Amino acid sequence: MTVILFAAGDALWPEYEGPLRRALEQAGITADLVCTAAPEDVDYIIYAPGSPLQDFTPYTSCRAVLNLWAGVERIVGNATLTQPLCRMVDPGLTEGMVEYVVGHVLRHHLGMDRYILRATGWQQIVPPLARERRVLVLGLGELGLACARALAALNFDVQGWSRTEKPGLDIPAHHGAAGLETALRRAEIVVTLLPRTAETENLLDAERLSCLPSGAVIINPGRGALIDDTALLAALDAGRLAHATLDVFRVEPLPEDHPFRSHPRVTVTPHIAADTRASSAARVVADNIRRDLARLPLLHVVDRQRGY
Numbered sequence: 001m002t003v004i005l006f007a008a009g010d011a012l013w014p015e016y017e018g019p020l021r022r023a024l025e026q027a028g029i030t031a032d033l034v035c036t037a038a039p040e041d042v043d044y045i046i047y048a049p050g051s052p053l054q055d056f057t058p059y060t061s062c063r064a065v066l067n068l069w070a071g072v073e074r075i076v077g078n079a080t081l082t083q084p085l086c087r088m089v090d091p092g093l094t095e096g097m098v099e100y101v102v103g104h105v106l107r108h109h110l111g112m113d114r115y116i117l118r119a120t121g122w123q124q125i126v127p128p129l130a131r132e133r134r135v136l137v138l139g140l141g142e143l144g145l146a147c148a149r150a151l152a153a154l155n156f157d158v159q160g161w162s163r164t165e166k167p168g169l170d171i172p173a174h175h176g177a178a179g180l181e182t183a184l185r186r187a188e189i190v191v192t193l194l195p196r197t198a199e200t201e202n203l204l205d206a207e208r209l210s211c212l213p214s215g216a217v218i219i220n221p222g223r224g225a226l227i228d229d230t231a232l233l234a235a236l237d238a239g240r241l242a243h244a245t246l247d248v249f250r251v252e253p254l255p256e257d258h259p260f261r262s263h264p265r266v267t268v269t270p271h272i273a274a275d276t277r278a279s280s281a282a283r284v285v286a287d288n289i290r291r292d293l294a295r296l297p298l299l300h301v302v303d304r305q306r307g308y
Helices: 010-026 091-110 112-116 142-153 176-186 229-237 278-293
Strands: 002-007 031-034 044-047 064-067 134-138 157-162 173-175 189-192 216-220 241-246 266-268
Touching: 002 010, 002 278, 010 031, 010 278, 044 278, 064 278, 091 112, 091 142, 091 189, 091 216, 091 241, 091 278, 134 142, 134 176, 142 157, 157 176, 173 176, 229 241
Parallel strands: 002 031, 002 044, 044 064, 134 157, 134 189, 157 173, 189 216, 216 241, 241 266
Antiparallel strands: none
16 A cells, blocks of 8 residues: 655644645545555655655655655655656746735835825825836746736736746746846836746846836745845835845744834735645645656656756
8 A cells, every 4th residue: 555654744734634635535546545554665755845754765655755745845855855856836826926916016006005094185096007117027937927927917018037948938038137127117016936946046136126127116925034124124215126025034933023024115924825734735635646657757756957
């Protein structure tokens, strides 16, 4: 019998046990889903980076490690992990991210804070139409493309950027260092949805933030380390940036005394933009196990060199 070790942490077990058992049954997989097992008996590991399991060496029969998070930066560098690592591409997570991004882009596009937070006087400031608002999505993976397409469907003038060229996209896209500068210079709203790697850490530093037009807005539901915090605060203080909506941070929970908490031009949300939904994620995990048992290629395998 196939042995599947749930090593995503005891706190998640009550949430995932039922959905996983149902998804495995629906996929036609007869398996022993357990929280503890002899390492040499384990065929698959369901994982989350906060797990106490850090040494994969004893799991000599393990065929794949299936991550419940979209992000893998906290596990991809583990030298003991030699098994294939699959990141989570969860339809529910994607939908949640699209809703968060679209909601905050519309908020800033329409100038809603002006009326909701500071409703005084009678200032009839009419916003431009969506087709006149230039939005840049940094990162054109599953989440970035889904958000870019949703915004384009609302008629926003959307462009994207990725580190390397991605031909054949239905969204106008830039790539590389030169492409990033070009994209930033026209962007009024920037959405950051890149993975955290050595190449993307502090991608938006003081120099690149200075490329943005005066009054630009940044929305970061991707990774906290994508933006240089000090440079961001300086740009906000100087009035070059109008606002930053931040859902992810270098340290979480964000310390109560962090300058972001009290800054009038910063919105802090507590890492709620997108979460893995147990019901849909369980089906993704079960489908990948089904594929592997049928000797089909695993989906969403992480490229260790690229880090995602």
